[in-house]
Amino acid sequence: MAQPRVGRVVRVAGPIVEGEGIEGIEMGEVVYVGYEQLLGEVVRISGGRFSAQVYEDTEGLRPGEPIVATGRPFVVELGPGLLASVIDGIGRPLKMIEERMGPFIGRGLRVNTLPRDRRWEYRPLVKRGDELGPGDVFGVVQETPLVEHRLMVPPEVHGVVVDAAPEGSYAVDEPLVTLDAGGSKVELTMKQEWPARRPRPYAERLPCKTPLITGQRVIDTLFPVAKGGTVAIPGGFGTGKTVTLHKISMYSDSKIVVYIGCGERGNEVAEMLEGFSELVDPATGRPIMERSVIIANTSNMPVSAREASIHIGATIAEYYRDQGYDVTLIADSTSRWAEALREVGSRLGELPVEEGYPAYLPDSIARFYERAGRVKALGRPERFGSLTIIGAVSPPGGDFSEPVTVYTLRFVGCMWALDTELAYRRHFPAINWMRSFSRYAEEVEKWWSENVSPEFARYRRKALQILSLASEIESIASIVGESALPDEQRLVLLAAEVLREGFLRQVALRGEDTFCEPVKQFWLLKLMVDFFDKAYELVRSRVPAEEIASLPAVHVMQRVKEDERGVEAVRELYERVMRDLKGLAEKYGVSGGGRE
Ligand SMILES: Nc1ncnc2c1ncn2[C@@H]1O[C@H](COP(=O)(O)OP(=O)(O)OP(=O)(O)O)[C@@H](O)[C@H]1O
Numbered sequence: 283m284a285q286p287r288v289g290r291v292v293r294v295a296g297p298i299v300e301g302e303g304i305e306g307i308e309m310g311e312v313v314y315v316g317y318e319q320l321l322g323e324v325v326r327i328s329g330g331r332f333s334a335q336v337y338e339d340t341e342g343l344r345p346g347e348p349i350v351a352t353g354r355p356f357v358v359e360l361g362p363g364l365l366a367s368v369i370d371g372i373g374r375p376l377k378m379i380e381e382r383m384g385p386f387i388g389r390g391l392r393v394n395t396l397p398r399d400r401r402w403e404y405r406p407l408v409k410r411g412d413e414l415g416p417g418d419v420f421g422v423v424q425e426t427p428l429v430e431h432r433l434m435v436p437p438e439v440h441g442v443v444v445d446a447a448p449e450g451s452y453a454v455d456e457p458l459v460t461l462d463a464g465g466s467k468v469e470l471t472m473k474q475e476w477p478a479r480r481p482r483p484y485a486e487r488l489p490c491k492t493p494l495i496t497g498q499r500v501i502d503t504l505f506p507v508a509k510g511g512t513v514a515i516p517g518g519f520g521t522g523k524t525v526t527l528h529k530i531s532m533y534s535d536s537k538i539v540v541y542i543g544c545g546e547r548g549n550e551v552a553e554m555l556e557g558f559s560e561l562v563d564p565a566t567g568r569p570i571m572e573r574s575v576i577i578a579n580t581s582n583m584p585v586s587a588r589e590a591s592i593h594i595g596a597t598i599a600e601y602y603r604d605q606g607y608d609v610t611l612i613a614d615s616t617s618r619w620a621e622a623l624r625e626v627g628s629r630l631g632e633l634p635v636e637e638g639y640p641a642y643l644p645d646s647i648a649r650f651y652e653r654a655g656r657v658k659a660l661g662r663p664e665r666f667g668s669l670t671i672i673g674a675v676s677p678p679g680g681d682f683s684e685p686v687t688v689y690t691l692r693f694v695g696c697m698w699a700l701d702t703e704l705a706y707r708r709h710f711p712a713i714n715w716m717r718s719f720s721r722y723a724e725e726v727e728k729w730w731s732e733n734v735s736p737e738f739a740r741y742r743r744k745a746l747q748i749l750s751l752a753s754e755i756e757s758i759a760s761i762v763g764e765s766a767l768p769d770e771q772r773l774v775l776l777a778a779e780v781l782r783e784g785f786l787r788q789v790a791l792r793g794e795d796t797f798c799e800p801v802k803q804f805w806l807l808k809l810m811v812d813f814f815d816k817a818y819e820l821v822r823s824r825v826p827a828e829e830i831a832s833l834p835a836v837h838v839m840q841r842v843k844e845d846e847r848g849v850e851a852v853r854e855l856y857e858r859v860m861r862d863l864k865g866l867a868e869k870y871g872v873s874g875g876g877r878e
């Protein structure tokens with residue numbers, strides 16, 4: 283390890299501290315600033331001086347105080363103990379901080395991310411003489427009832443096992459395996475470190491073709507995200523970003539959730555933690571904390587810590603991906619992170635480009651989302667993992683043309699556009715089906731075809747057509763009045779209404795409709811689209827649209843999603859709707875309407 287070198291503070295500007303007197307200081311190097319040893323990271327070097335971004339409050343720090351350079355980058359501790367924990371923006375567990383200092387975090391407090399006093403039941407998977415390389419799994423630990431933690435050889439290490447600890451209980455820093463790495467000895471423990479800003483390596487990047495099932499129909503059916511994909515969820519104040527993200531944490535079929543709370547208001551963090559600790563994994567009945575890591579930026583930390591938290595979160599998420607798990611990383615909200623970039627940029631005297639953001643804003647956003655993907659992990663046994671990144675964006679005034687939204691949309695594969703108007707009408711999730719998009723829709727079609735129905739893709743497209751046609755007709759109707767519309771067009775409006783109410787709207791926070799399994803999503807879609815097709819034939823044969831609209835089954839279609847009998851109820855209703863339409867066809871003596 284490099285010798286510590288000491289310089290001194292020249293100038294303090296909020297979270298940015300200028301220093302001098304350290305030869306060979308490097309970008310990204312961790313420094314301890316002042317008598318209180320505040321944690322900082324070098325973000326600029328020019329001439330004999332350097333600037334560090336400091337992650338703790340710099341109030342009271344004076345020129346002349348010492349700065350110690352560590353020769354090391356900003357790293358994250360990885361190992362068992364991350365799950366079910368809540369850490370702050372620089373990786374300190376909030377619980378331990380509180381135990382030591384009460385609710386107010388003092389400055390210069392160093393706390394390990396992974397507790398050292400906790401012991402884990404370790405099961406070795408290697409023996410003396412085995413040859414190990416990067417990413418090889420050498421043992422496992424049941425980290426929580428939901429997750430087996432696979433202990434991996436760090437990415438840059440290989441050698442032959444010369445000593446292997448037996449099964450038993452160990453702390454994270456006790457040596458478990460000793461490797462002879464070409465003459466030098468390397469000790470492996472449960473804990474490893476990785477530089478937060480550097481993406482972790484993998485063997486191979488793979489295409490993303492399996493959908494992340496969230497149980498939210500508008501997402502899974504219309505705007506799906508693939509495991510390993512990226513999503514932006516922009517929306518104005520109170521449009522449902524946080525609720526949507528919570529639902530995904532709770533219901534999506536990913537093994538691990540890393541949740542970064544980048545709040546603005548102080549009580550937001552407390553609210554988030556409270557909300558989160560109450561959530562239960564519906565599949566297992568266990569608290570979802572047992573498969574989650576929460577990173578909470580507390581309000582008494584400077585904005586620069588928000589910036590760090592994004593990278594810490596991504597590194598932790600990649601680490602579980604490398605174990606062979608599907609991981610979802612959620613950032614709520616990335617706008618708060620971008621604001622941190624803006625503040626730091628302006629303190630550094632960077633030239634602001636758009637709305638005060640530094641020129642590297644798009645680059646920073648791109649680098650964050652690029653950490654998503656589905657990969658074959660390094661090492662043996664063969665493991666496949668994915669990292670899906672979902673970022674909320676809070677554009678001021680809900681205006682999607684501001685820089686953070688614009689750049690984010692350039693780099694993500696999917697957008698769930700939250701709509702103030704829909705939220706106001708309490709149509710939740712307030713995902714605007716005309717503005718949202720997903721580039722994964724075609725990629726995941728095969729999965730739907732193989733696991734649900736080969737007809738799924740056709741129904742999906744048809745539903746989107748109906749919705750888009752309806753929105754055109756609505757704008758005409760707003761001028762000429764709905765009664766002036768021809769019957770065919772009124773039927774389109776009716777079908778769109780059925781889809782909106784019976785399919786897209788999914789308000790429930792408990793009960794049958796909180797999670798909709800894929801096969802039920804398909805049957806609801808089929809019900810509504812086939813209804814439209816058959817009804818359309820009738821209308822063209824001069825059956826009045828009015829008659830169709832007044833069928834009692836049409837109203838049931840909008841509520842059947844809540845029927846406790848699930849997909850059975852939908853199938854039954856399907857038969858009934860088809861029968862009713864056939865009845866109408868007979869009444870008017872026309873062909874068509876209803877199957878068989
Ligand atoms: N899917 C949903 N089902 C039912 N109600 C919802 C849903 N989504 C949002 N809401 C309602 O909208 C309110 C605001 O949602 P939320 O806090 O998620 O908005 P936000 O976009 O995160 O707001 P902010 O901009 O303040 O962060 C919720 O308290 C809830 O009443």
Ligand SMILES: [Mg+2]
Pocket residue numbers: 523524525614
């Ligand atoms: Mg929110």
